[in-house]
Amino acid sequence: xxxxxxxxxxxxxxxxxxxxxxxxxxxxxxxxxxxxxxxxxxxxxxxxxxxxxxxxxxxxxxxxxxxxxxxxxxxxxxxxxxxxxxxxxxxxxxxxxxxxxxxxxxxxxxxxxxxxxxxxxxxxxxxxxxxxxxxxxxxxxxxxxxxxxxxxxxxxxxxxxxxxxxxxxxxxxxxxxxxxxxxxxxxxxxxxxxxxxxxxxxxxxxxxxxxxxxxxxxxxxxxxxxxxxxxxxxxxxxxxxxxxxxxxxxxxxxxxxxxxxxx
Amino acid sequence: xxxxxxxxxxxxxxxxxxxxxxxxxxxxxxxxxxxxxxxxxxxxxxxxxxxxxxxxxxxxxxxxxxxxxxxxxxxxxxxxxxxxxxxxxxxxxxxxxxxxxxxxxxxxxxxxxxxxxxxxxxxxxxxxxxxxxxxxxxxxxxxxxxxxxxxxxxxxxxxxxxxxxxxxxxxxxxxxxxxxxxxxxxxxxxxxxxxxxxxxxxxxxxxxxxxxxxxxxxxxxxxxxxxxxxxxxxxxxxxxxxxxxxxxxxxxxxxxxxxxxxxxxxxxxxxxxxxxxxxxxxxxxxxxxxxxxxxxxxxxxxxxxxxxxxxxxxxxxxxxxxxx
Ligand SMILES: Cc1cc2nc3c(=O)[nH]c(=O)nc-3n(C[C@H](O)[C@H](O)[C@H](O)COP(=O)(O)OP(=O)(O)OC[C@H]3O[C@@H](n4cnc5c(N)ncnc54)[C@H](O)[C@@H]3O)c2cc1C
Numbered sequence: 001x002x003x004x005x006x007x008x009x010x011x012x013x014x015x016x017x018x019x020x021x022x023x024x025x026x027x028x029x030x031x032x033x034x035x036x037x038x039x040x041x042x043x044x045x046x047x048x049x050x051x052x053x054x055x056x057x058x059x060x061x062x063x064x065x066x067x068x069x070x071x072x073x074x075x076x077x078x079x080x081x082x083x084x085x086x087x088x089x090x091x092x093x094x095x096x097x098x099x100x101x102x103x104x105x106x107x108x109x110x111x112x113x114x115x116x117x118x119x120x121x122x123x124x125x126x127x128x129x130x131x132x133x134x135x136x137x138x139x140x141x142x143x144x145x146x147x148x149x150x151x152x153x154x155x156x157x158x159x160x161x162x163x164x165x166x167x168x169x170x171x172x173x174x175x176x177x178x179x180x181x182x183x184x185x186x187x188x189x190x191x192x193x194x195x196x197x198x199x200x201x202x203x204x205x206x207x208x209x210x211x212x213x214x215x216x217x218x219x220x221x222x223x224x225x226x227x228x229x230x231x232x233x234x235x236x237x238x239x240x241x242x243x244x245x246x247x248x249x250x251x252x253x254x255x256x257x258x259x260x261x262x263x
Numbered sequence: 264x265x266x267x268x269x270x271x272x273x274x275x276x277x278x279x280x281x282x283x284x285x286x287x288x289x290x291x292x293x294x295x296x297x298x299x300x301x302x303x304x305x306x307x308x309x310x311x312x313x314x315x316x317x318x319x320x321x322x323x324x325x326x327x328x329x330x331x332x333x334x335x336x337x338x339x340x341x342x343x344x345x346x347x348x349x350x351x352x353x354x355x356x357x358x359x360x361x362x363x364x365x366x367x368x369x370x371x372x373x374x375x376x377x378x379x380x381x382x383x384x385x386x387x388x389x390x391x392x393x394x395x396x397x398x399x400x401x402x403x404x405x406x407x408x409x410x411x412x413x414x415x416x417x418x419x420x421x422x423x424x425x426x427x428x429x430x431x432x433x434x435x436x437x438x439x440x441x442x443x444x445x446x447x448x449x450x451x452x453x454x455x456x457x458x459x460x461x462x463x464x465x466x467x468x469x470x471x472x473x474x475x476x477x478x479x480x481x482x483x484x485x486x487x488x489x490x491x492x493x494x495x496x497x498x499x500x501x502x503x504x505x506x507x508x509x510x511x512x513x514x515x516x517x518x519x520x521x522x523x524x525x526x527x528x529x530x531x532x533x534x535x536x537x538x539x540x541x542x543x544x545x546x547x548x549x550x551x552x553x554x555x556x557x558x559x560x561x562x563x564x565x566x567x568x569x570x571x572x573x574x575x576x577x578x579x580x581x582x583x584x585x586x587x
Binding site (some may be wrong): 001012014016017019026095096097100122124125126127128129130131132133134135138139140141142143144146156159160161162163164165166167168169170171172173180181182185201217222224225226227228229230231232233234235236237238239240241242245246248249250252253255256257259260261263 | 289335336337354360361365369374375376377378397400409410412418419451452457459495507511517520521525549555556562563564565566568573577580585
């Protein structure tokens with residue numbers, strides 16, 4: 001069985017984010033990037049299925065600029081067998097539906113039985129790419145998996161609901177499943193893995209190879225357009241205390257006593 | 264002509280979920296001439312239909328089938344697409360909930376229309392929409408526009424929009440199900456509770472929580488010491504429990520436990536909506552964060568902008584002294 005993981009190269013969640021001068025997104029110029037956290041868990045699920053013998057091949061795919069190949073190299077070093085990098089300057093600014101069309105075009109003849117992706121990307125939080133790809137491929141679909149178990153042609157998925165509830169669903173393969181963080185403990189690349197990754201194949205696909213025209217993708221063709229980006233409204237807003245650590249601590253103790261009746 | 268807005272009602276165990284009324288409220292606000300239609304999928308749900316007709320829907324469309332008794336992505340996708348085909352709405356609003364984010368992209372792909380997800384607000388006019396959605400887990404508001412699409416599709420964050428608070432005298436209509444239960448690619452098996460280790464934070468009267476800002480598992484001791492000094496329990500954001508620094512039972516939020524202690528102290532937690540829904544009804548909220556723009560300061564009662572490793576130990580020391 002061939003499997004695919006969709007990965008995204010995103011700014012490190014520990015970064016201090018500033019809005020860019022155009023007011024359209026964060027300023028990415030000074031940020032360090034990494035594999036989207038959710039996608040690390042998705043890759044680990046496939047590697048575990050491969051360890052158990054249920055999956056023969058694990059392929060990692062990303063759509064992104066030159067630098068995003070680093071995310072694929074991390075996947076290869078961690079244990080993926082090959083990688084596909086879809087890359088074209090014309091793709092800049094594509095909305096999720098456009099990206100899903102591009103991914104669909106890149107993989108529709110590959111015959112993947114199982115496609116995993118992260119529940120969401122930590123930067124744009126769109127929470128839909130896996131579902132869009134499933135819809136375009138007409139595959140079975142489930143989101144926010146906290147457990148996967150494969151038996152024959154059926155994938156049993158425990159989906160995370162709210163308040164510590166799980167919903168168990170059976171999917172007929174082929175299927176797309178998005179993975180929630182915490183489903184497993186992702187392994188890290190070993191030194192041996194990093195060396196081995198250098199010999200693993202990484203295919204570059206541009207729009208020409210995909211048979212798509214530049215004006216069918218990118219910001220121009222996308223129907224979901226960014227028109228602004230700002231810090232969230234402050235709401236009622238906290239009273240902000242200032243002073244040395246000891247001074248603010250004293251003020252806090254006073255308020256905790258008065259308002260919370262503690263101490 | 265009125266702007267027809269279809270909302271997907273959600274229910275479980277025989278009761279409508281809050282998101283249904285939030286979607287009804289937002290649909291009325293989204294357009295000055297909104298005609299709000301609620302789509303209710305289920306089995307034996309006539310009472311719920313009547314409730315929707317009274318609490319915000321101008322019209323309720325009910326599709327009933329044993330295959331819709333419980334949510335499954337394929338059955339819901341099928342019937343939502345069928346209802347959109349027959350009703351031809353200008354816009355479709357779905358909750359950004361576990362079932363909503365599951366089915367919404369399948370419907371969007373079926374229609375080849377864009378989906379604005381995780382929105383707090385939406386305004387619809389002339390076949391276009393302006394939406395305010397979250398990005399970077401709520402650290403920013405991302406304003407997007409959907410231009411000239413039918414239907415406009417969006418998912419709305421739970422707890423973001425005020426529920427409909429008037430009274431309506433809506434009508435109820437039935438649509439015949441069109442799905443073939445034998446052909447569904449996804450099937451509901453059961454709903455169950457996830458395993459937990461016995462700690463129950465929901466009854467705690469003081470909680471001190473640490474987030475990703477704590478940086479490393481061994482540094483959690485700083486948070487634990489404050490919790491001890493205040494006679495409280497140790498809580499955490501999902502970033503901490505996913506990383507394995509603490510067991511899942513310490514996680515507070517939409518996918519963890521909901522708490523309402525007298526005192527909640529958030530240290531190194533940004534205040535993502537999924538965390539906030541689990542602690543916002545706390546009596547008194549203290550936030551300590553080095554980022555003055557962290558959303559947690561928007562809901563806290565009192566805040567300190569600074570390094571938690573300077574503030575928290577000072578607070579612990581004085582709390583111990585105060586207790587005597
Ligand atoms: C479906 C779903 C369900 C989820 N359920 C939950 C849930 O139940 N509970 C939950 O918590 N999350 C949940 N999340 C995750 C949520 O979206 C956030 O990613 C998470 O809450 C972030 O945790 P955090 O605030 O600790 O980390 P971050 O957002 O990374 O914030 C860390 C904060 O620490 C501050 N900081 C860093 N260093 C210091 C320092 N030295 N001193 C002071 N401050 C510092 C930073 O300024 C930052 O604000 C869920 C997400 C999804 C998609």
